[in-house]
Amino acid sequence: MKKTGLCFTIFCLITHFATAQNFSAVIKDSMTKEPVYFASITNLNNKKTVISNEKGMFSIAAKPGDIISIASISYTFDTLHINIKLLQQAGYVIYLHPLSKMLDEVTVRSHKSYSAYQLDSLHRRRDFFATTNDYTLPTVSNGNSGVGMGINIDHFFGLDKRKREAIQLFNQMEQEHYINYRFNPTFLKQYVTLPTNSLLLFMETYRPTYKWLRQHPHREDLVYYINDKLKLFLKK
Template sequence: MKRLYIFAFIILCISQVGLAQNKVFKGTVIDSATQKPLANTTILLVTKGVSSSTNMNGSFAVEAGVGSLLAFIKDGYYSDTVSIKIENILDSSYTFRLKPLHGTLEDVTITSDKYSKYQQDSLARRTYFLRTVGENKIPVISQANNLGFGVAINIDHFTKREKTKRAARSLFEILEEDAYINSRWNEQVVAGYTSLAGDELITFMAEYRPSYKWLRKNTADDDILYYVNGKLSKFKKKKP
């Protein structure tokens, strides 16, 4: 229920442009440092609360319209978002660059024996996200330009700075739920339990992606193992 309230709040706060008829929005997600494609990156359509993932080549295709807010979430990277503003950009394909959590001088580094790796990464993402939103006017995709690509809440409709920050914090919580899923449901873990690889691994992970609620209730590594074993038998039966 709390998540539904947050979604409603975000949808009210982002661009008030009416959603046009959806088109297929295509793109590729790459590592901003290595320029290599990022497979299995979560593509979250925030305005509808539905998600998909990139394939082995880092490519994706989602149904989206003007006014849509897309989020890109990958374990080991800063989460990022982009807002679609003009209908004709939906006819093109774009490259999106995600910034690694570790490896550059700009990184927010948080280390402590009190925190797990996920908690440290989450704190770094939160610091970076709120710092970016709090200090800069956030860009949106409105034309074919160089997509760096920066957190993209449309703040043109916000009248007060504090309202902007509240919206940013609410959006961050939405993204962080998917980041938590990715921290435990990642390629290394699932491949280790299943021996699947390539597109077959990506398909399995997308089809049987566990919910945030389930993972929070089942926090042990063995819980993932039992979950994977149950789903893997179903997956193999469905294969031609």
């Protein structure tokens, strides 16, 4: 009976940790230590996204083995490989590394037509692949040094897949950044009058997909989208 009870306890523990829980943390600027608000936090496994509040805080459903990505305008991205320790840790802080803004002057002069998003993308690409050291990213660190990467590609993928997976991860994060640039609180506040908490909920509930935004590149398209979704939001 005792053996049966022990097995049942172990089974319950395994089931508990295999079930999605809430991973909570605070996002801060690695240099100023100020909160980073309206950052998008996405669980790459279940594709759920939440937005950090004015204190940089967020909570997202996750389970051990999930990969969480964090993206915010003018910052390199960060990724976390969720484990039991992270799920149990309170007051976890994620430091995002500001883009260095040090592209060659010739590059900037040659591309004056670049948008802010395109320039930031160039910075992120340079920072990402300069830090990967032949596509090897540093492992998740408890200290969150603010380097902007938190997942070891070598740990999850074989040597022959490392480059391809690094590029795939970068492209996934660029999609998140693009959504953030188009669907941002500054733009929304021109057409939506909602308290901050309601605005966060609206952004999480009706966050457009990357594909939809690429298919609708004009400002007017997004305005119509916001108006339509706002009607649904207010009905609820």
